[in-house]
Amino acid sequence: MAVLSVPLASLPLLSLLIGLPLVGAVLLGLLPARQARSFALGVGLVEAVLACGVVWGINPEQAGFQWLEQGRWIPTLHLQYLLGVDGLSALFLPLSALLFVGLVLASTGVQRLPRLYFALLLALEGITIGIFSALDLLLFFLFWELTLIPLYFLVSLWGIGPQRRFAATQYTLWMLGGGVLLLFGFLLVATGHGDWPAATDGFRAPAALLFDLPTLLATPLPPERQWPVFLLLLMGFAVKTPVVPLHIWLPTVAMEGPVVVVAMMTGLKLGAYGLIRFALPLAPQVAQEWYGVLVGLGVVGIFYGGLLALVQSNLRRLLAFASISHVGFVLLGLSTFTVQGVQGALLQLLNFTLIASGLFLLAGFIRQRTDSTELVHLGGLVHSMPKASRFFLFFGLAGMGMPLTAGFPAEQLILLGSLSAYKGAALAAIGGQILGAGYFFHYYRRAFLGPARHRLVVQAVDLLPREWAIMVLLAIPVLVVGIYPGWILHFTQLPVVRWVAQFPGVAP
Numbered sequence: 001m002a003v004l005s006v007p008l009a010s011l012p013l014l015s016l017l018i019g020l021p022l023v024g025a026v027l028l029g030l031l032p033a034r035q036a037r038s039f040a041l042g043v044g045l046v047e048a049v050l051a052c053g054v055v056w057g058i059n060p061e062q063a064g065f066q067w068l069e070q071g072r073w074i075p076t077l078h079l080q081y082l083l084g085v086d087g088l089s090a091l092f093l094p095l096s097a098l099l100f101v102g103l104v105l106a107s108t109g110v111q112r113l114p115r116l117y118f119a120l121l122l123a124l125e126g127i128t129i130g131i132f133s134a135l136d137l138l139l140f141f142l143f144w145e146l147t148l149i150p151l152y153f154l155v156s157l158w159g160i161g162p163q164r165r166f167a168a169t170q171y172t173l174w175m176l177g178g179g180v181l182l183l184f185g186f187l188l189v190a191t192g193h194g195d196w197p198a199a200t201d202g203f204r205a206p207a208a209l210l211f212d213l214p215t216l217l218a219t220p221l222p223p224e225r226q227w228p229v230f231l232l233l234l235m236g237f238a239v240k241t242p243v244v245p246l247h248i249w250l251p252t253v254a255m256e257g258p259v260v261v262v263a264m265m266t267g268l269k270l271g272a273y274g275l276i277r278f279a280l281p282l283a284p285q286v287a288q289e290w291y292g293v294l295v296g297l298g299v300v301g302i303f304y305g306g307l308l309a310l311v312q313s314n315l316r317r318l319l320a321f322a323s324i325s326h327v328g329f330v331l332l333g334l335s336t337f338t339v340q341g342v343q344g345a346l347l348q349l350l351n352f353t354l355i356a357s358g359l360f361l362l363a364g365f366i367r368q369r370t371d372s373t374e375l376v377h378l379g380g381l382v383h384s385m386p387k388a389s390r391f392f393l394f395f396g397l398a399g400m401g402m403p404l405t406a407g408f409p410a411e412q413l414i415l416l417g418s419l420s421a422y423k424g425a426a427l428a429a430i431g432g433q434i435l436g437a438g439y440f441f442h443y444y445r446r447a448f449l450g451p452a453r454h455r456l457v458v459q460a461v462d463l464l465p466r467e468w469a470i471m472v473l474l475a476i477p478v479l480v481v482g483i484y485p486g487w488i489l490h491f492t493q494l495p496v497v498r499w500v501a502q503f504p505g506v507a508p
Contacts, residue, residue, distance in 0.1 A: 010071050010399040013054050014083040014133045017093065020047055021126035024066050025119040033114045040118035041104045047125065058090050060491045062445035063498060065135060065214060066090075068171070073139070078209045082136040088276060088346065092268075094130045094475075095353040099267055100125045100471045103260045117158060118158075120150040124264070131270055135213040137186040140278070145179050147270075148172050154261045160367075161256030167249075174249045178239030182274075183234030189216060189282055191210035192225040217502065223285050230283035230290065237279055241271030242317055243331065244301045254320035259364030262316070266284070266323045269349050272330050276346065276499075280334065284503045294335035299428045300504060301328030304506030306435030310442065315363045315373035318443055323356055325432060326399065329365050332429055333414035337503050341417020343489060347410040350488075351398070351478070355407065358395045358474040362388055365467055369460040375443070380452025389448045389470045391463075396440045398478050401433060406481035409489070 024043035028036055058066055065084035073079040085093065110117050127150070130143035156168035190211050210216055221229060239246045254262050280287045287294075305325030307390060312318035326348065333345030365388060366381065367373050382389040394405075401411035411433065418426035452458045459507065481488055 003026065010420045013050055013057075014067055014069055014085065017047060017050050017054070017097075017129045018083075018126050018133065019123040020050070021129075025122040025126070025161075028115050028119040028122070031115065036115045037104065037107065037110070040122055041101065043122060044097065044101040044104050044125070047129075048094060048101055051094040051097040051129075054085065054093055057091050058085070058087065058098045058491070060494060063494060068135075069287045071182050073136070077138075077211075079138055079211055080136050081139065082212050082248070083133045083134045084214075085133055087492040089132045091350055091491070092273065092353070093129060095350060096125070096128055096132070096268060098473065098477075099264060099353055099357055100331050102357070102361065103264060105466055105470050106260050106263075106364065108466070112158065117154070120154050124150040128268060128270070132273065137190060137211040137213065137216075137278070139211075141183060141186060144182065144270075144274075144376070147455060148175055148350060151261065151265070155257040157306070158258045158261075159256045160258060162258040163252070166256070167252045168172065171249045171253050174239055174246075176203050178236045178246075181232045181236035181239075185279075186211070187230050188225065188229050188232065189221065192221045192229070195389070206291075213278070220284060220502075221282065226283035226286040230279065230286045233279035233282065234275070234293075237271040237274035238297075239271065241269055241275070241327055242324065243271075243297050243327060244304050244324060250324065251320045254316045255314070258343060259316075259360060259367065262320075263357040263360035263364070267353045267358055269327065269330070269352050270328060272345075272349055274344075275331075275334065276349075281499060281502050286504045287464060291335050295422055295425050298328045298331030298333075298335060299425055299432075300384065301325060301331060301434035302429060303328075303435065306432050306439060309439040310435060311340060312439070312443075313375045315366070315443065315447065316360070318439060319356070319359055319363060322399065322436070322439065323352070326352065326356070328432065329411060329414050329429060332418055332425060335425075336414075336417035336421040337500055338417040338420060339493070339496055339500055340413045341421070342500060343492055344410050344413025344415075344417060346492055346496065347406070347413065347485070347488065349483075351406045351410055351481075354478050355395050355398050358471060358478075359399070361470060361474075362392050362395070365463065366460075370454070372456075377454055378447040378457060379454065380457055381448045381452050381460070383452050384457060385462045387463045387468060387471075389443055391475065392448065393444065394475060395478070396444060400436050400440060404479070404482045406478045406485070407483040408482055 021043060027040060031039055043376050054067060065086050068084040071081040073081045126142050127146045131140065134140035134143055150171050152168045155171065156165045159167060165380040190209050231348040242250050253265065287508060299357065305321045305328060309318045311320060330345045331347050333341040364375050370377060398405035398407040415426055415429060418429055
């Protein structure tokens with residue numbers, strides 16, 4: 001019997017990764033409600049396997065984008081269906097798929113419209129993969145804006161706070177405002193390589209109109225066009241990251257939205273990815289000239305987020321402000337334009353997917369048992385929930401950058417890059433690390449240690465096998481990368497070196 005063998009490289013894996021969850025979301029409408037979660041979990045597991053196949057097929061010694069898929073989309077506007085990944089984006093695919101598997105596992109007890117809930121989660125997963133894979137500016141923008149639809153309904157329909165609809169509307173309006181800035185920035189980039197024709201026969205785009213990222217990176221914009229592009233893209237992506245002072249929506253969503261969705265929103269920093277992929281390399285000269293803006297935003301974010309986290313009594317608000325502080329470290333690493341700093345920033349973004357999401361999911365498990373994440377209602381959780389307490393301590397230490405966790409190489413690389421570029425900012429970052437230890441241990445001591453004073457805390461059930469499996473699923477990569485970070489640094493080294501080389505005057 002002949003066996004059909006299809007080479008892995010010949011498969012359109014990126015399109016499959018995008019399309020599979022979207023098709024699964026549609027098929028969920030045909031299934032009984034009681035099977036919705038199992039079906040979504042099956043789709044998520046297949047998605048994770050395919051994403052690992054993409055990373056397995058990446059050659060870290062090969063420059064440029066790989067797994068390229070190209071097709072005509074809207075020829076009149078010179079738009080393409082262009083997908084591809086490199087060392088800067090490929091690792092986000094399996095981590096995102098792994099996170100969504102954990103989110104589906106954590107979504108128990110969904111009584112209201114379960115098929116719609118899991119369909120929206122699957123759709124959000126496919127759209128997120130599209131953001132990490134799109135190499136055409138407007139295709140990326142399409143995926144970017146499509147995230148608003150499932151997020152709005154997930155927050156407004158399944159939120160846990162009385163103001164969940166307000167939180168969903170506020171988030172959507174902020175993202176729409178940022179999207180307008182991104183669209184204008186992308187159009188300035190696309191039209192920056194030539195003039196529009198003086199007369200047209202019907203509607204005809206200029207021959208120099210460019211939207212595909214590889215070509216744009218090879219043909220930089222004129223310096224006079226770069227500053228509005230940089231400003232528009234920086235502000236557009238900063239809204240979603242979020243960067244201070246454009247962070248207003250995050251604490252509200254953290255308190256009102258479903259914990260599973262907030263875990264995804266704080267774990268996947270799509271705005272910071274947009275800064276690395278588009279904002280900085282498309283305007284390299286101005287980005288380097290305005291390095292002070294990035295340094296300032298980074299340092300302000302580190303201290304602002306850390307100080308506000310220090311005074312929070314609610315765990316979800318604390319984690320929201322802590323994520324703002326961690327974003328400050330990412331901006332500081334990018335502002336160095338050094339291989340060490342950028343690798344540290346990229347590794348920190350990958351860590352967010354696991355560490356921040358793990359902490360938020362644990363906050364959700366605690367709330368399910370005690371009906372609160374306020375300090376006044378907690379205390380002594382280590383006695384009734386010892387497993388949850390250990391995982392919370394582990395992820396918290398990883399977020400602080402403790403050795404043998406993935407946070408250690410990330411923060412040390414950022415500090416090394418900062419010391420070689422701006423010693424004052426590096427010292428400020430060290431102060432931010434001290435703040436991080438302060439707010440974490442302050443909350444952990446009061447919420448987890450000491451005697452249990454409240455009935456719900458005393459009666460709380462520790463992590464169930466399903467919840468324990470989720471935490472192990474997220475903790476293992478954090479531990480593996482912390483013990484042996486060399487493989488992931490080797491995987492990202494060549495694309496980071498090429499990224500740094502795009503900026504004038506930088507010798508990687």
